[in-house]
Amino acid sequence: SKIFSTWIDEYQEDARFGLKGKIIIDEESEFQKITLIESKRYGKALLLNNCWMTAEHQEKQYHECLVHPALSSAEKIYKILIIGGGDGGTARECLKYREVQQIDLIEIDRRVVELSQKHLPEIGGNAWKDERLNLQIANGINWVAQSQDNSYDVVIIDGADPEGPSEGLFNKAFFEDCRRILKDGGIFSTQSESAEAFHAIHIDMVKIIREVFDYASPLYGNVPIYPSGWWSWTFASMKKPRYLKPIPNRVNEILQSCEIWSPRWQSGAFNSIPAFLERALNQ
Ligand code: PUT
Numbered sequence: 001s002k003i004f005s006t007w008i009d010e011y012q013e014d015a016r017f018g019l020k021g022k023i024i025i026d027e028e029s030e031f032q033k034i035t036l037i038e039s040k041r042y043g044k045a046l047l048l049n050n051c052w053m054t055a056e057h058q059e060k061q062y063h064e065c066l067v068h069p070a071l072s073s074a075e076k077i078y079k080i081l082i083i084g085g086g087d088g089g090t091a092r093e094c095l096k097y098r099e100v101q102q103i104d105l106i107e108i109d110r111r112v113v114e115l116s117q118k119h120l121p122e123i124g125g126n127a128w129k130d131e132r133l134n135l136q137i138a139n140g141i142n143w144v145a146q147s148q149d150n151s152y153d154v155v156i157i158d159g160a161d162p163e164g165p166s167e168g169l170f171n172k173a174f175f176e177d178c179r180r181i182l183k184d185g186g187i188f189s190t191q192s193e194s195a196e197a198f199h200a201i202h203i204d205m206v207k208i209i210r211e212v213f214d215y216a217s218p219l220y221g222n223v224p225i226y227p228s229g230w231w232s233w234t235f236a237s238m239k240k241p242r243y244l245k246p247i248p249n250r251v252n253e254i255l256q257s258c259e260i261w262s263p264r265w266q267s268g269a270f271n272s273i274p275a276f277l278e279r280a281l282n283q
Contacts, residue, residue: 034047042224060089073242091124105133159190189243197228218273
């Protein structure tokens, strides 16, 4: 019988964000502490180094928002790079588009993939069996550094928070390499933390991405288990803010399968920037 009696919390400066549940897995991988829990409210959920990563019944809030503003709008979407994303949810959303021919999914921690495939199979869904998916267990920063110029149509950074193996996914040198490997007409997408719980990190990130790309815009949405529940993703491109204009054929292809994302939602989310954030980003 299931007894959801333990509080599992992510602790952040004077606040904690938690679920009642039961711990299924608690182990140290080569890279980090991995915890899997089962909760009544959001189903099974994954934490890395005690920070919430994903949960069965609210992962769409995160994955749809990270993927669709980029894939619905990039000039081409033949070849996609995902750094991180070992739970498979980002790949699953990308594979909804028939135009996608190849996804290189570079996850540093083999155990994240193995445990997600076993305990969170619905998140990756059919992605794990899709021939278009090239899963590599490797260091994403090295992968980007070693990739040729102009080699990807979309680059998606689906890392954890800026500590442990994900720390190097938040700096200018890395973003510059991402721009270098992006094709003309391509779109860069990254999770960019909470504008409330990790205010300084979020603002710095958006500002640095704006220094690297011609255009970059944060998009705000909700992921209830993450600190503050208010999350952000940042999209960037060269020459024009290409991520603001979903292509109608692609929209028609995916719209019915989305729980959160739609062109209307996206437009609101890009525009719902609170005044204090707009000021902070413009300083
Ligand atoms: N890729 C998941 C982001 C995690 C935020 N805590």
